[in-house]
Structure formats: C-alpha cells, structure tokens
Amino acid sequence: MNRxxxxxxxxxxxxxxxxxxxxxxxxxQLAFVIGSAIDHDENGIEVSHQIVIPSKIxxxxxxxxxxxxxxxxVISATGKDIFEANMKIQRRMSRRLMENHRMLIAxxxxxxxxxxxxxxxxxxxxxxxxxxSNISIMIKGGRAKDFLMNDHPLxxxxxIAAQKEMDFxxxxxxxxxxxxIDYLSEGxxxxxxxxxxxxxxxxxxxxKQIAFLFGFAILDKNLKVKGIMDDVEGSExxxxxxxxxxxxxxxxxxxxNGTLSFKFTQLKRQIYSNKGDDKNRxxxxxxxxxxxxxxxxxxxxxxxxNIIEVQKYLNEQIQKELQETVDKVQEWGPDVFGxxxxxxxxxxxxxxxxKGNWEENFKExxxxxxxxxxxxxxxxxxxxLK
Amino acid sequence: MKxxxxxxxxxxxxxxxxxxxxxxxxxxxEQSHQDCWISMLIGGTIMMGxxxxxxxxxxxxxxxxxxxFLKDILGTVLGKICxxxxxxxxxxxxxxxxxxxxxxxxxxxxxETPLTFILLFMFFLVVYVMFKGGITAISxxxxxxxxxxxxxxxxxxxxxxxxxxxxRILPIYADSGWLHILKGTLYxxxxxxxxxxxxxxxxxxxxxxxxxxxxxxxxxxxxLWGVIxxxxxxxITGPNISAEMxxxxxxxxxxxxxxxxxxxxxxFYITFxxxxxxxxxxxxxxxxxxxxxxxxxxxxxxxxxxITTLCLLAFVIYTTYDIRIGYEYKNIIFIGFxxxxxxxxxxxxxxxxxSIRNHRKTSSIN
Numbered sequence: 243m244n245r246x247x248x249x250x251x252x253x254x255x256x257x258x259x260x261x262x263x264x265x266x267x268x269x270x271q272l273a274f275v276i277g278s279a280i281d282h283d284e285n286g287i288e289v290s291h292q293i294v295i296p297s298k299i300x301x302x303x304x305x306x307x308x309x310x311x312x313x314x315x316v317i318s319a320t321g322k323d324i325f326e327a328n329m330k331i332q333r334r335m336s337r338r339l340m341e342n343h344r345m346l347i348a349x350x351x352x353x354x355x356x357x358x359x360x361x362x363x364x365x366x367x368x369x370x371x372x373x374x375s376n377i378s379i380m381i382k383g384g385r386a387k388d389f390l391m392n393d394h395p396l397x398x399x400x401x402i403a404a405q406k407e408m409d410f411x412x413x414x415x416x417x418x419x420x421x422x423i424d425y426l427s428e429g430x431x432x433x434x435x436x437x438x439x440x441x442x443x444x445x446x447x448x449x450k451q452i453a454f455l456f457g458f459a460i461l462d463k464n465l466k467v468k469g470i471m472d473d474v475e476g477s478e479x480x481x482x483x484x485x486x487x488x489x490x491x492x493x494x495x496x497x498x499n500g501t502l503s504f505k506f507t508q509l510k511r512q513i514y515s516n517k518g519d520d521k522n523r524x525x526x527x528x529x530x531x532x533x534x535x536x537x538x539x540x541x542x543x544x545x546x547x548n549i550i551e552v553q554k555y556l557n558e559q560i561q562k563e564l565q566e567t568v569d570k571v572q573e574w575g576p577d578v579f580g581x582x583x584x585x586x587x588x589x590x591x592x593x594x595x596x597k598g599n600w601e602e603n604f605k606e607x608x609x610x611x612x613x614x615x616x617x618x619x620x621x622x623x624x625x626x627l628k
Numbered sequence: 629m630k631x632x633x634x635x636x637x638x639x640x641x642x643x644x645x646x647x648x649x650x651x652x653x654x655x656x657x658e659q660s661h662q663d664c665w666i667s668m669l670i671g672g673t674i675m676m677g678x679x680x681x682x683x684x685x686x687x688x689x690x691x692x693x694x695x696x697f698l699k700d701i702l703g704t705v706l707g708k709i710c711x712x713x714x715x716x717x718x719x720x721x722x723x724x725x726x727x728x729x730x731x732x733x734x735x736x737x738x739x740e741t742p743l744t745f746i747l748l749f750m751f752f753l754v755v756y757v758m759f760k761g762g763i764t765a766i767s768x769x770x771x772x773x774x775x776x777x778x779x780x781x782x783x784x785x786x787x788x789x790x791x792x793x794x795x796r797i798l799p800i801y802a803d804s805g806w807l808h809i810l811k812g813t814l815y816x817x818x819x820x821x822x823x824x825x826x827x828x829x830x831x832x833x834x835x836x837x838x839x840x841x842x843x844x845x846x847x848x849x850x851x852l853w854g855v856i857x858x859x860x861x862x863x864i865t866g867p868n869i870s871a872e873m874x875x876x877x878x879x880x881x882x883x884x885x886x887x888x889x890x891x892x893x894x895x896f897y898i899t900f901x902x903x904x905x906x907x908x909x910x911x912x913x914x915x916x917x918x919x920x921x922x923x924x925x926x927x928x929x930x931x932x933x934x935i936t937t938l939c940l941l942a943f944v945i946y947t948t949y950d951i952r953i954g955y956e957y958k959n960i961i962f963i964g965f966x967x968x969x970x971x972x973x974x975x976x977x978x979x980x981x982x983s984i985r986n987h988r989k990t991s992s993i994n
Contacts, residue, residue, distance in 0.1 A: 342892050367872065370736050373882035373892065419791075419865065419883070426868035587795060590802030 270296075273337035275344050276314075277401030279386035280362065282352045283320040289327035290318035291339065292390040292401055313398055316390045324365045341371045346401040347378050347418065348437070350386040351467070359465040363422050374419040377405060380459050382438040382470065389437065392451045395444045400453055404437060407455060411477075412509070415485040425465060428597045429582025433483055434459045436470055462576045462601060469574045471567075478567045482526055482611070483579050484511050490535065493559045500539030500626075502552060506530040506615070513584040516610075521592060523608045524581055528564065531618040532556065537626055544624035553617045564611040577604045633838030635767035636829065638774030640846030643908040644821035645781055647721070648854040649877045649901065650728055651957055652816035653861065653870070659812035660804040661867035662797045665858040667809050671817030672851035679823040679847045681975045683840050686830035688982035694827040695922040701981050710974055711923060714824060715916060717970045719940070720962070721822070722912045726750070726944045729905045732878070736898055747944060750902075751937050754910045758917070758933045763832050766910045773903045780900045781853060781877075784893075785860045787884040792863045803867075815958055818967035821850050822908075827975075828915035913937065 273293045281288040294314050317334060321327030332339055349359065366372045381389045394403040408416065416435055424432040438456040443449045458476030459467045471479055477487040492503040509530045516523035534543060534552075541548045571578060582600050585593045596603050631639070652671070656664040689697035694714065699707035729750060730743045738746065757765045801809075826843050833839030861876045864883055873879045881897040884890070917936050921929035947953045 367869070370878075370882070370894070375883060375885060375891070419869070422869060423866045427866060587798035590799035 267338060271337050272340040273335055275339055275341045276399055277346045277348065277390055278341075278344060279316075279318070279381075279390050280324075280347065280349045280353050281318075281385050281387055282350065282356050285320050286322040287324065287327060287353075287357070288318055288320045288387065289324055289331065290316050290387040290390055291331060292316050292399060293339075294399065312393055314393075316387065318387055324362065341369075342373070344372070344376050345405050346376055348381050348386040348389050348401075348404075349378065350381050351383065351436075353386070354380060354459075354461075354465070354467050360425060363418070363425075366418055367422075374422065375417050377408065377416050378418045378421050378434060379404060379416075380434050380436045380467075381453070382436050382456050384439050388439060388451070389453050392439060392453060394452060395450065404453060404455075408435060411455070412487045412489075413477075413480060413485065420485075424580075427580075427583055427586075428600065429577065429584070429586040429593070430483075430580035431463065431576035431578050432461045432465065433480060433485065433578045434461060436476075460571065460574055460576050460578050468576050471570075475567050475570070478564055479571060479578060481509050481530075482511055482528060482564060482568065491556075491560065491563075492536075493556065495539040495541070496555065497539075500537070502534065502539060502541075502556070503536035504532040504556065504617075505535050506532055507618070513579070513581060515584075515588060521585070521589060522606060523610070524584070525610050525612050526568065526579065526581075527612045527614060528560075529614045530616075532615050533618055534620040537620075537623075540626065542625040543620035549617055549620065553615070556617070557613050557615050560613040560615060561611055564613065568609050568611055572605050572607070572609065575601045575605060577601075579609075581607060581609065629761075629763050629832050630834045631763055631767045631829065631832045631839070632834050633840075633842035635771050635842075636826075636833060636839050637842035637846040638770040638778075639767055639829070639907065639911060640822070640826065640843050641849045642770055642774055642777055642904050643825060643911055644847055644850030645778065645853055646725060646901075646904045646908040647819055647822050648850055648857070649781070650724065650819065650875065652819040652854070653858050653876045654874055655816040655819065655957060656812035656858070657861075657867065657871040657873075657876070659815060660809045661871060662799075662862050663801060663804045663809050664812055664867075664870070665797065665855055665862065666801075667812030667816060668820070668855050668858045670809070671813045671820050672854055674813070674817050675821045675823060675971075676844075676847060676851060678971050678975065679821070679826070679844065681979050682823050682826055683830070683843060685975055685978045685982060686826060687836065687840065688979070688986065690836055691831070693831040693919065693922060695919050698978070701978055701985075708923060711919065713966060713970050713974070714827070715919065715923075717824060717966060718912045718916045719936075719943075720966075722909055722916075722940055723944055723947065724819075725905050725908050725912075726940065727947060728875075729902065730944070732875075732898060732901070736894060743948060744945065747941055750906065750909065751941055753906060754913050755934055755937050757910050758914060758930055762918075762930075763829070763911075763914050766907065766914060769910075770907045773907060777900050777904045778849065778853075780897070782856075784881055784884065784897065785853075785856055787886060787893075788864060788880075790885075791883055792860070794863055796864075796866045797859065797862050815963065818963060818971065819957070820854060821847050823847065824970055825911055825915055828919055829911075913940075 275291045275293055277292040279290040281290070292314055317331050319327045319330035321330060328339065366374050389400060392400045394400050397403040397406065413435060421432050421434065424430050436456045436459050437453045439451050439453045441449055442452050455473055457470050457472045458479055459470050460479070462468050474489070477489045480487045486509050490503055490505045492501050494501050507530065509528070511526065511528045514525040514527060515521060516525055537543060541552065543549060543552070577600060582593070582597065582604065585596065653664065653668070656667040656671070660667045689700070692700065695711050698710050701707065702710060726747060730746045733746050734741070734743060757769065830836070830839060857877060857880070861870045861880060864880065865873070870876055878894060878897065881894040882892065884893050913933055913936060917933035918929045920932050920936065921927065926932065
C-alpha cells in the first residue's frame with residue numbers, strides 16, 4: 243500500500259513537472275491571427291498580420307467599429323521569407339502568434355508581379371500551423387497591408403468582411419489549397435479573386451476606405467497575372483470554371499420594352515468533347531436554375547407559352563454573353579476552365595503531346611458554351627402590376 | 629497468458645492501421661500519383677496473402693511460438709538465424725513508430741518538451757503493461773482502445789465531403805503505367821499491415837479457429853481503411869499535393885471543417901494515434917522480449933523487456949543525431965532484403981516444409 247502511494251506520488255510529480263509546464267500556453271497568451279498580408283519589399287517580403295484584440299471584441303456585441311479605438315492591430319515586418327518576417331513580428335509581441343485560425347491571405351498585385359508566388363505555398367504545406375483552407379485573394383492597386391488596416395462598417399475585421407462577401411456571393415473553391423491544386427496540375431490555371439480599396443461614403447459624417455470585390459485575376463502557369471476580369475465577367479468565368487458563383491442577370495426583352503431579371507441557383511458546369519474525331523472541339527455546358535425576380539415587360543408569366551419562350555430567350559442571351567467571355571479568356575491564354583484537365587482525364591495519351599505548350603494550344607481549342615438554364619419559378623406574381 | 633479471437637481482432641487492426649497511417653501512402657503517391665490507390669490495393673492484397681500464409685504456418689505449429697517452430701523446422705542454428713530477422717524487423721518497426729510519435733508530439737502539440745521525456749513516458753507505460761500481465765493486459769487494453777481508435781480513423785475520412793472531388797483520380801493508369809504503380813507497391817507494401825506479429829501471438833490464442841478469423845478480419849479492416857484513405861486523400865488534394873505530404877492522414881484532419889465551426893481537429897487525432905501507438909509498441913515489445921527469452925533460454929522475459937526498452941530508447945535518441953539511419957524508408961537493404969525475407973520467403977518456406985511434413989506423416993500412418 244505504502245509502495246503504491248509512493249509510486250503514485252513520484253509519477254504525478256514527474257508528469258506535472260515535465261510535459262505540462264514546458265508547454266503550457268493559456269489562451270490569453272495567444273495572439274490570434276485572422277488575416278495575413280504579403281507585400282513586396284526591397285529585402286524580399288513584407289508580412290503583416292491582422293490580430294484581434296479579444297477584450298475589445300467581447301465587449302462590443304453590436305459589431306462594427308463604433309468605438310474610438312479599433313479592435314484589431316496590424317503588425318508587420320520584412321524578411322527574406324515568411325518565417326524570418328514572422329520571427330521579427332513575434333519578437334515585438336507579448337503573445338505567441340497563433341496562425342491556425344487564419345481565414346484569409348491577401349497578396350498585393352505588386353508581389354504577384356515581382357515574385358514567384360509558389361514559394362509561399364511551401365510554408366502552408368510544411369508548417370502544421372497552417373491548413374491550406376484559408377482564402378487567398380489579390381489586392382489590386384494598393385498594398386495588401388492597407389487592406390488589413392482598414393476597418394469595415396459592418397464587421398469587426400476587413401478579412402472577415404471579405405470572407406463573408408465571398409461566401410454570400412457564392413464564391414467557393416477559392417482556398418489556398420485549390421490555388422495550389424490548380425497551380426500543380428498541368429491542365430488548369432488558377433483564378434484568384436481581386437479586391438481593391440475604394441473610398442466610399444458610409445454616412446453623412448464620414449467616408450471610409452473599404453475593400454470590395456473588384457473581379458478575378460487570371461493567372462498563367464508561372465502564377466503571373468495575365469489579365470483581370472471585372473466582377474460580372476469574372477463571375478461568369480468562375481461559373482464556367484466550376485467555382486460556383488451565383489449572380490443575377492438582367493436581360494432586355496426582345497421588343498426592347500422592359501427587362502427581365504433572374505437570380506441563379508445551383509450552378510454547375512461540365513465539359514464534354516464533341517463527338518467525332520476532332521478533339522479540339524469542346525462543349526462547355528453550364529447549368530443553373532433561374533428564379534424570375536423582376537419583370538418590367540408586359541409578359542404574363544402565368545401563361546405557359548410565355549415561360550417557355552422566356553426560358554429559350556434567356557438561354558440564348560446567356561450563351562452569347564458567356565461565349566464572349568470565353569473568347570476573351572482564350573485570347574489571354576491561361577486555361578482557367580480546366581479544359582486541359584478534361585483532356586488529361588479523357589484522352590490522357592493525346593494530352594501528353596499537347597500539355598507541353600498548353601498556353602498556346604488552348605487558344606486553338608474551339609470552345610462552345612452550351613447553357614442549360616431552367617426557370618424554376620416565376621415568383622408570386624403573374625403579370626406586371628399595371 | 630491467453631488471448632481471445634475478439635481481442636486479437638482489435639490488436640491486429642490497431643497495429644496494422646498504425647503502420648498504415650504513417651508512411652506508406654506517401655511512398656506510393658510519390659511513385660504512382662493518382663494511381664497510388666492501385667499500388668495500395670495491390671500492396672494490401674499481397675499483405676493479405678502473406679497473412680493467410682502465416683496463418684497456415686501458425687496452424688501447422690499450433691503449440692509453439694515462432695522461435696520454437698523455426699528451430700523445429702529449420703534446425704537450431706538456421707532457425708535461430710532466421711528468427712533474428714524478425715527481431716530486427718520488430719525493432720525497426722518499433723523505432724519507426726516511437727520516432728514518429730515524438731516527432732509528431734513535438735511538431736504539433738508540445739514544442740518545448742524534450743524528446744526524451746515523451747519517450748520515457750511512453751516506454752514507462754510499455755514496461756508497466758509488461759509487468760502487469762504481458763499480452764493479457766495489452767489485449768485487454770486494445771479491446772478498449774480499439775473501437776474508439778478504429779471508429780475515429782474511419783469517421784475522420786468522411787468529415788470533409790464538401791472538399792471531395794472524385795474526378796481527381798482520373799486518368800487511371802495512363803499517367804503512371806504499370807512500372808510506376810508496381811514501384812509504388814514495392815516501396816510501400818512493407819509498411820502497410822503488420823502480419824508478422826501473429827507468428828508469435830497465435831501461440832497465445834485461446835481458440836485457434838476464432839483467432840484466425842479475428843486476425844484475417846482485423847487485417848482486412850486495416851487494409852480497407854488504407855485503400856479508402858488513399859482514395860479520399862487523392863479526392864481531396866489531387867495527386868500532386870498528396871505526393872508531397874509526408875503524413876497524409878494527419879494532413880487530412882487539418883482539412884476537416886464541419887459547418888465552418890469545427891476545425892483543426894488534429895489534436896484529437898494525435899491523441900488517439902498515441903493510444904494506438906502504445907498498443908503497437910507494447911505488442912511489438914512483448915513479442916520481441918518473449919521471443920528473445922526463448923531464443924536465449926533466459927526465463928525472465930520481463931527483465932529482457934526492460935533491457936530491450938532501454939536499447940530502443942537509446943536507439944531512437946541516437947537516430948535523432950544520426951539522421952541518415954532515422955529516415956531510411958527506401959533503404960535498399962530493408963526493401964530488397966529484410967522485408968521480403970521476413971514477409972514472403974521465410975513464411976512460404978515454412979509453409980512448404982510444414983505441408984510436406986504433414987503429408988509424409990499422414991501417408992506414413994496410412
């Protein structure tokens with residue numbers, strides 16, 4: 243009995259004195275990084291972290307930055323790589339940086355131009371503090387650091403605002419992991435959301451610098467920006483790239499009298515090869531369900547003939563618009579739709595001869611867009627109220 | 629010391645899944661990219677076959693452990709030499725798992741805690757369980773840990789359905805070709821399931837029939853898990869990333885995001901993995917020290933277990949200094965000699981000799 247008690251005591255002493263105390267970190271010793279920014283610097287890289295101040299957040303239930311002081315800090319440092327910069331930041335911090343909960347990485351346009359982005363990926367894959375599931379965005383014009391510094395009228399943090407903005411606008415699959423997958427696969431090129439910072443008047447008293455979605459950057463094989471699509475065309479590209487955006491569309495009716503507006507849900511896309519020997523002909527089929535939201539024409543949507551006609555017309559219009567966008571992307575070169583990946587999967591041996599110079603070969607592919615949009619509902623009204 | 633078939637099932641499935649979860653997926657993915665699941669399937673089938681042959685051998689020598697029946701069949705000298713290969717194998721396996729354990733704990737959870745401490749605690753447990761009843765205690769533990777461990781590993785595969793894109797495994801075969809697929813198998817199958825331990829454990833089985841059923845089922849469960857895991861990893865990350873992830877099963881837990889709320893569940897995963905590692909280490913330690921005691925003729929196998937543990941501790945600490953020894957998963961001596969010998973050649977040889985003997989016996993009776 244005595245021996246047992248002794249043993250228990252000794253074990254407990256060793257247990258408590260070794261593991262527990264060497265590594266104990268309380269939550270109040272951690273600095274939660276919610277967003278990070280990567281900027282160009284003469285020495286290499288400038289890393290900025292947006293860190294929440296928990297005491298400010300918990301008291302402020304209403305949200306927004308109505309109080310005088312901000313509820314976050316942005317700390318930045320330069321270095322040859324991310325880790326060096328991180329260490330410099332850490333030295334100036336009273337808490338340990340905790341990157342596990344990061345939501346977003348913002349990279350400035352300048353950094354895209356002057357550096358090889360793929361070098362950033364290694365840290366994300368190697369260091370277990372990262373999980374590659376954060377969003378990556380590009381900041382057009384200004385510095386990515388400024389994006390973090392700005393506050394947002396609705397949210398605590400600009401990163402949370404950007405993340406929510408993308409989420410509610412149906413932009414999925416823009417995580418760092420997707421970026422890496424697109425970069426590593428030979429048959430598709432990455433598409434990166436672009437934000438820019440604009441001065442906007444939020445109320446009578448003040449104007450604020452707020453970041454909004456500007457469009458989508460189309461990157462080539464070396465992750466250099468080939469062009470930036472605006473948000474309308476960009477979300478069409480994202481739809482056709484299988485990255486699911488939802489958008490509404492407003493089309494003028496045939497007789498030029500009034501317009502029809504639709505909201506799309508359940509966006510899907512598929513790539514088919516045309517039947518026959520010519521592999522260069524591709525059919526890009528997009529699917530969606532449309533809800534008629536606004537109707538300023540004289541059509542009575544309760545009439546079944548009208549529904550069918552509107553549906554047909556809608557498909558024609560969408561076809562025209564998407565086809566133009568596809569042609570534009572093809573002119574630029576990078577295959578953001580993953581058509582090469584379709585070839586890779588369908589005709590792997592044929593693909594082997596094409597993949598070497600895919601940027602050029604992609605331009606010669608004959609891509610036909612084939613929309614298949616079905617009107618799901620015309621809402622709760624038949625004819626326009628006159 | 630007796631083990632039931634039910635306990636053997638959990639023992640085998642835990643120790644096989646522990647091996648599976650560590651390096652083989654990376655080794656296969658590196659060679660055959662999106663076809664690595666074929667490599668794994670072939671490797672798993674080979675290992676199932678090996679298990680079956682080993683079971684046959686065990687059934688022929690029901691009342692002896694590996695050390696004794698090798699001596700019987702091949703003669704004292706040759707038998708003793710052959711057994712040393714298994715000793716080396718188990719020792720290597722233990723050192724892989726022990727090193728993986730500390731590396732992981734240090735990397736993810738306990739950055740500051742010295743490696744020796746983590747090892748000491750684990751080895752203390754291992755030695756403790758030896759003194760508390762040897763294989764009986766271990767199998768009781770595995771009976772308790774097993775359901776949680778196996779369930780956890782299976783469930784975590786299905787926690788990120790929104791990330792899955794099945795198309796990523798296409799094109800099948802065209803990119804890699806048989807050569808690379810088989811090369812992937814060759815590098816990885818040795819680290820997949822773990823059939824060799826049954827050569828020792830079968831002797832302790834209470835009912836040989838239920839025991840062999842349990843062993844086969846346990847291996848099958850682990851193999852199925854391995855193939856599904858490989859598929860899920862390719863579905864989620866595509867072939868190029870999975871080839872670069874050293875411990876893909878761990879990385880998989882990092883991708884889990886349930887309703888954008890439950891994330892970073894890797895801490896749970898590691899905890900369960902440590903439980904499994906404990907079972908694996910103690911099983912290996914038990915059979916190694918029991919085998920050594922029969923091999924040397926010393927009766928006190930518990931003392932041998934202590935000494936072996938010390939050796940293992942020293943070896944693992946040494947490998948952290950001499951990195952070359954620590955990371956030789958593709959070592960040609962292991963892959964070309966030790967593994968095939970222990971898994972395929974010796975069991976086949978034993979089975980053939982055993983069958984011929986049995987045949988003679990029956991014919992001489994007639």
